[in-house]
Amino acid sequence: MDWDVYRGVNLARDGGYNLSKCMEAAFDPIIAHHFNLSREITAEVFRRYGLLLSDWMAKESPALVSLTSSLTKRH
Structure with a gap:
């Protein structure tokens, strides 16, 4: 599958941001709870x-x- 889901997005500039935001949405609560970390x-x-x-x-x-x-x- 192509990671350029928005067609025309500059992967080098925006792709990392988009993917990290997806990972953050999924894993932020788990990581924060497990390691007792603040949102910042x-x-x-x-x-x-x-x-x-x-x-x-x-x-x-x-x-x-x-x-x-x-x-x-x-x-």
């Missing part, structure tokens, strides 16, 4: 993560792999 600290962690992602996306051609699994209970 986790915001800074994800800001830096976005910068690292942007740098990586500028150098690579990232692709997203979606893996789905289904579990069933045996009787």
Whole structure:
């Protein structure tokens, strides 16, 4: 899958920000609770993560792999 979900977004500039915001939405509460961190600290962690992602996306051609699994209970 292509990570450029907004078509025309500069991945090197905006892609890292967009992806880090998605990760922040999903994992911020978990990380904050587990490590007992304030919102300011986790915001800074994800800001830096976005910068690292942007740098990586500028150098690579990232692709997203979606893996789905289904579990069933045996009787």
